[in-house]
Amino acid sequence: MRSSIAKLALAGLLAFGAGTASAGVTVNYIESERFSDLPFAPWEREEVLKNLNDYFTKLGANLPQGQDLTIDVTDIDLAGREYPTRGSGRDLRVLKGMADWPIITLRYSLTQDGQVLRSGDAKLADMSYLQRINRWSDSDTLRYEKRMIQEWFDQAILQKRRS
Known part of the structure; x- marks a missing residue:
């Protein structure tokens, strides 16, 4: 039974890898099972990817x-960094503000009427993530x-200047 649930959860996670689209935004998770750091539990991994997808879509409304x-x-x-816990349902994620800053690596393409306006590779990182408001x-x-992601989107996609 537990194996069947795990397989269903993994199938749902892999479905995210195929890409989701709405409101002019398509997000593809390329080989998400190989990502550096996502939660251990398949249902938590799926939740994180869905949450990020929803956020990219929300930004796309702009x-x-x-x-x-x-x-x-x-x-x-x-x-x-995530540490497994026993029986609590969720693993423990500890934030120290040292060499544990968030990093997201992506490729993007902004198009209009089939013409590429901007495209490129980006490595988003925030080494001082705990020291900023x-x-x-x-x-x-x-x-x-x-x-x-918001800062990257504003600069690279909307081309807003930093204030």
């Missing part, structure tokens, strides 16, 4: 009409990754 963004995420290393709630487990 794109001008007719623009489409394709993002291929090739690696994720979440903030902190964060507008996301402490209850948001991906608050450091979301801040990093």
Whole structure:
């Protein structure tokens, strides 16, 4: 029974690898089973990928009409380090602010009417993730990754200048 549940959860996770699209944004997780740091439990991995996908989609709502963004995420290393716990349901993620900063590696392509406006590779990283003000709630487990993604999106995609 437990094996069947694990297989179903893994199948759901792999479905994310095939890509999800909405509102002009397509997110593909390339070989997500090989990512540097995602939760150990398949259901938690799926939850993290869905949460990130939803956030990319939310940011995509800021794109001008007719623009489409394709993002291929090739690696994720979440903030902190995860330690397995016994029987609590969720593993423990410890944030020390040392060599445990968040990193997301991706390729992107912004198009309009079939023409590529911008494309490239990006390695998002925030080495001082615990020393900066964060507008996301402490209850948001991906608050450091979301801040990093927001900054990348504003600069690379919307081409906003840093203030």
